[in-house]
Amino acid sequence: MAQKCEMKLLGTAGSPFVTRVQFSLKLKSIPYEYIEEDLYNRSELLLTSNPVFRRIPVLIPANEPPVIESLSIMEYLDELQPDVHRLLPSNPSERAQYRVLAYTFDTLYSPWIKEFMRTRDEKRREELKTLLIGASVMLEEALVKFSKGKPFFGGDDIGYLDIVVGTFLGWFKFCGVVFNFNVIDEDRTPRMVEWGKRMWSNEVFQSVIPSHEIHRKFLDMLIDILPPLPQQPAVSA
Ligand SMILES: N[C@@H](CCC(=O)N[C@@H](CS)C(=O)NCC(=O)O)C(=O)O
Numbered sequence: 001m002a003q004k005c006e007m008k009l010l011g012t013a014g015s016p017f018v019t020r021v022q023f024s025l026k027l028k029s030i031p032y033e034y035i036e037e038d039l040y041n042r043s044e045l046l047l048t049s050n051p052v053f054r055r056i057p058v059l060i061p062a063n064e065p066p067v068i069e070s071l072s073i074m075e076y077l078d079e080l081q082p083d084v085h086r087l088l089p090s091n092p093s094e095r096a097q098y099r100v101l102a103y104t105f106d107t108l109y110s111p112w113i114k115e116f117m118r119t120r121d122e123k124r125r126e127e128l129k130t131l132l133i134g135a136s137v138m139l140e141e142a143l144v145k146f147s148k149g150k151p152f153f154g155g156d157d158i159g160y161l162d163i164v165v166g167t168f169l170g171w172f173k174f175c176g177v178v179f180n181f182n183v184i185d186e187d188r189t190p191r192m193v194e195w196g197k198r199m200w201s202n203e204v205f206q207s208v209i210p211s212h213e214i215h216r217k218f219l220d221m222l223i224d225i226l227p228p229l230p231q232q233p234a235v236s237a
Contacts, residue, residue: 006031006032006033006062007025007030007031007032007033007059007060007061007062008032008033008035008059008060009021009022009025009032009033009034009035009057009058009059009060010035010037010043010045010046010049010050010056010057010058010059010060011034011035011036011037011056011057012036012037012038012039012056012218012221013036013210013214013217013218014210014214014215014217014218014219014221015056015057015218016110016167016168016170016171017056017057017070017167018056018057018070019167019170019208019209019210020057020070020073020074020163020164020167021057021059021070021073021074021077022034022208023163023166023167023204023205023208024073024074024077024078024087024163025077026204026207026208027084027085027087027158027163027204028077028078028081028084028085029084029085030077030080030081032059037056039055039056039221039225040221040224040225042054045060046058049066049068050066050068053068053069057070057073059073059076059077061080071099071102071103071106071164074087074160074163074164075087075088078160085157086159087154087159087160087163088159088160089154089159094146097146098146098160098161101142101146101161101164102160102161102164105139105164105165106164108135109132109135109139109168110168112128112131112132112135113132113168113171113172113175113183114222115128115229116128116129116132116175116179116181117171117174117175117178117179117219118219118222118223118226118229119229121229125179129181132181132183133183133188136183136184136188136189136192137188137189139165139184139189139192140184140188140189140190140191140192142161143191143192143195144191146161147195151195151198152195152198153165153195158199158202158204158205162195162199166196166199166205167208167209169196169199169200169209170209170210170212170215171215172184172196173212174212174215174216174219177212178216184196
């Protein structure tokens with residue numbers, strides 16, 4: 001049934017939240033139509049399907065209301081197509097723990113990464129480095145705990161947390177190249193580095209992860225559309 005569903009995905013190239021959904025759809029072999037959204041000039045379809053947040057990604061299944069927010073879209077897809085590449089564990093306690101880590105990643109870590117790349121305040125950038133290093137150590141501990149000695153957070157194969165964290169690997173790499181700062185590194189987080197290599201070698205991951213150039217364009221666009229950061233020094237006249 002689910003395979004015949006015609007889904008539309010509204011997204012913008014370079015967004016890790018959109019990449020999460022594309023990755024999940026591909027792992028589950030669910031066909032979809034991708035519609036590139038211009039965040040400078042948001043389409044009527046985006047404004048009507050996500051009127052409160054007005055942001056991407058939005059998944060629009062045929063004959064059903066739109067589903068918003070990448071984490072809830074991933075859960076929706078897992079319930080819709082439970083027999084193909086299960087993302088969340090079947091154990092309710094583990095599922096709850098996965099959700100907490102994903103929520104923490106999205107509400108703390110990912111805003112720090114975004115701010116790190118946008119800020120021009122060097123002092124703040126140093127503070128953010130410290131926060132991100134702490135976060136990467138927590139991710140290393142979580143990887144040890146959830147993988148139980150297996151290659152991925154999800155065990156033998158890529159699961160929900162691998163997708164949630166993994167779709168930020170492109171941004172981690174971007175930080176390394178542009179800011180000479182490695183969010184994960186051999187000394188502090190050796191297991192995360194090994195895990196990252198396994199993710200990069202996955203063909204489905206390679207097919208969805210944006211290039212360096214797309215990340216750069218996306219970051220320029222975010223700098224244009226988001227309100228200025230409070231710590232940013234005022235531009236002198
Ligand atoms: N929590 C959301 C975050 C989505 C998000 O931040 N989308 C950004 C692009 S990466 C966006 O649409 N930003 C436009 C805006 O905030 O106005 C999710 O997981 O889907």
